[in-house]
Amino acid sequence: MLLPSLAKAGEWYEKIKLNGDFRHRHELIQKEDKEDQNRWRIRFRVSLGADVSESWSVGARFATGSSDPVSTNQTLSDGFATKGFHLDRAYFDFHPARVKGLHVIGGKMGLPFAQAQKTELIWDGDLSPEGAALKYKNKASDKVEIMFGAGFFYITERKAEDDTYMGGAQLGLNVKPTDDTHLMIGGGYYDYQQVKDYPGVYDEGDFFGNTYYDDEGTDVYMWDYNLFEVLGEFGVKMENVSFSIYGNFVTNTDPDSLNTGWLFGGTMTRGKGRGSLKLYANYRELERDAVLGVYTDSDFLGGGTDGKGLEMGASYGIADKASLALTYFLNKQGIEEEADYKRLQADLQVKF
Numbered sequence: 001m002l003l004p005s006l007a008k009a010g011e012w013y014e015k016i017k018l019n020g021d022f023r024h025r026h027e028l029i030q031k032e033d034k035e036d037q038n039r040w041r042i043r044f045r046v047s048l049g050a051d052v053s054e055s056w057s058v059g060a061r062f063a064t065g066s067s068d069p070v071s072t073n074q075t076l077s078d079g080f081a082t083k084g085f086h087l088d089r090a091y092f093d094f095h096p097a098r099v100k101g102l103h104v105i106g107g108k109m110g111l112p113f114a115q116a117q118k119t120e121l122i123w124d125g126d127l128s129p130e131g132a133a134l135k136y137k138n139k140a141s142d143k144v145e146i147m148f149g150a151g152f153f154y155i156t157e158r159k160a161e162d163d164t165y166m167g168g169a170q171l172g173l174n175v176k177p178t179d180d181t182h183l184m185i186g187g188g189y190y191d192y193q194q195v196k197d198y199p200g201v202y203d204e205g206d207f208f209g210n211t212y213y214d215d216e217g218t219d220v221y222m223w224d225y226n227l228f229e230v231l232g233e234f235g236v237k238m239e240n241v242s243f244s245i246y247g248n249f250v251t252n253t254d255p256d257s258l259n260t261g262w263l264f265g266g267t268m269t270r271g272k273g274r275g276s277l278k279l280y281a282n283y284r285e286l287e288r289d290a291v292l293g294v295y296t297d298s299d300f301l302g303g304g305t306d307g308k309g310l311e312m313g314a315s316y317g318i319a320d321k322a323s324l325a326l327t328y329f330l331n332k333q334g335i336e337e338e339a340d341y342k343r344l345q346a347d348l349q350v351k352f
Contacts, residue, residue, distance in 0.1 A: 020046040021288050021351045025073070029302070030339040031333075040076040045088065060126075061089035069202055070124035089128050101138035108210060109133060112149035113170045114186055116233045116246035120297035121263045121284060122190075127295055129153040131165070133302040145174040147186070155192075155201055162199065164194040170229070184233040192225040192292060196254070201294050207305030208293030211255070224254040225292045241270045246282075252289055258335075260303075261290035276317035283310050287335060301341055307333045309341070321351040 007137055022044050029037040042064060049059040063072040065104035074083045091107030097317025111123055118125055131153035139145050149170045156164040173188025197220050200206050204219075211222040230253050231326035238316065244267045252259040285308040286296065293304040301307035310333030317323050327342040 011287040015051045017049040018047070019352060020044070021349060023347055023349045025348075026346045028342075028344045030340070030342040031302075042076060042083075043072050045072060046084075047089075055094060057093045057095070059089065059091055059093065060087065062086065063088040065087065065100055069128070070126050070295060070303070072126050086299050101136055103135040105133045106131070106134065112151050113168070114147060114149065114172055114242060116157065116184065116231045116248055117244060117247065117265070117267055117280070118263065119263055119282060120230060120289050120300070121230065121248045121261055121286065122227065124252055124298050126298070129166075129206070143176045145171045147174060149188075154279075156194075156198075162194045164192070164198060166190060166192045169229075172231075180237045182233075182235045184231075186231050188227075188229040188231075190229070191227075194226040195221050195292070201292065203294075206294075208296075209288055209301075209306040210275055210293045210304075211289055222255075223252070223289050225289075226253045227251070227291060240268070241268065243268050244351055252291065255289045257304075258287040259289050261286040265311075271317070273320040274317050276287065276315075276323075278315045279313075281310065281312035284308065293350045295309070299327075299343060299345070301331050301333050302343070306335060307331055307341070308335055315347075325348075325349065 002054075010102075023042065025041045026041070027039050027041060040158045045061055045063040046062040047059065049057060049246035051057045064074040064083060064085060065072040066084060066172060067086070072088060072262040087108070089108050089110065091105050091109040095102060108130045110126050111129065112135045113123070115123065129151065131151060133149065133151040136148040137145060150166065150168065152167045154163065156163050158164075168190030170186055170188030170190060172184060175183040177183060195201070197215065199218060199220055207219070207221065212219045213222050229249065231246075231248045233244055235242060246265055246267070248263045250261045261284065263282055264282035265277065265280060267280040270277045284300070286300075286305050288306040290305060296305060297303070300309070300311060309329065311327065311329050313325060313327035315323050315325035325345075325347040327345040327347070329341070331341040332338040
């Protein structure tokens with residue numbers, strides 16, 4: 001009976017996938033009229049996945065950090081105190097074999113929406129929304145691929161009042177005009193419900209740059225957030241070097257002003273693994289009520305909305321799964337009343 005039991009254990013083990021990454025960061029933050037801030041930070045993430053059957057799988061990810069929805073960084077401080085480790089994702093994935101490219105996902109998951117070169121005009125890359133989503137990607141022809149993403153996400157559950165939630169969808173195309181070029185275009189609509197006239201979504205007293213007002217002693221959002229997005233990317237591959245230019249535009253239809261954001265940038269990559277090189281830069285402007293500030297890039301401006309500026313970076317592969325990177329933010333907090341904001345990040349990242 002021992003050998004059959006070992007065989008079954010082996011079959012079970014083969015269905016489990018384990019991967020993750022570790023990042024060690026030094027960060028310098030300089031704000032106008034404030035003392036410089038130096039800090040060391042780490043990020044450690046472990047992902048587990050299991051194929052339950054041909055059409056069903058489950059996954060989870062555990063990460064350092066706090067309850068912050070857009071950061072899994074952990075600052076090294078507090079006299080060597082132990083650090084928190086949290087459930088960052090936990091979800092099921094139904095992908096029926098009869099419908100190639102379809103995924104129905106539920107739980108706490110990664111974003112189901114495409115981002116041009118992983119830029120973060122609307123969503124921070126660490127955001128793990130909660131609810132249900134549908135993703136579909138399949139070829140319409142040899143040169144054209146259709147991609148679709150939709151989600152219904154729970155944000156705040158309230159016993160005595162209506163819940164806050166968001167529903168949205170995005171449609172796009174990946175096109176290969178030639179073997180050495182690619183084009184991605186897409187658009188989306190994201191509709192938040194029960195935000196206007198309600199307190200802050202994550203921290204009731206913090207609106208992350210969005211406009212708010214005092215409602216009988218309680219600060220609440222001034223506007224709703226109904227977002228239209230367009231995005232695109234064009235890339236060319238030349239032997240071992242690739243170039244891409246990309247852009248993203250968003251507008252919130254509820255307010256009449258201070259309601260748009262845009263980003264434009266470019267990337268150059270050479271090789272993979274050891275000896276690889278990546279250089280990039282982008283410029284963006286994000287008006288006060290263009291997006292819900294709590295969920296946008298937590299590094300640009302120090303998080304939130306109402307600012308503009310440059311982000312540029314470089315990374316170099318020191319091993320097949322290890323790299324060194326520098327990122328620099330040269331920003332202005334406040335589009336109308338500007339204040340300098342600079343942020344330099346030096347990273348060592350290892351993946352497994």
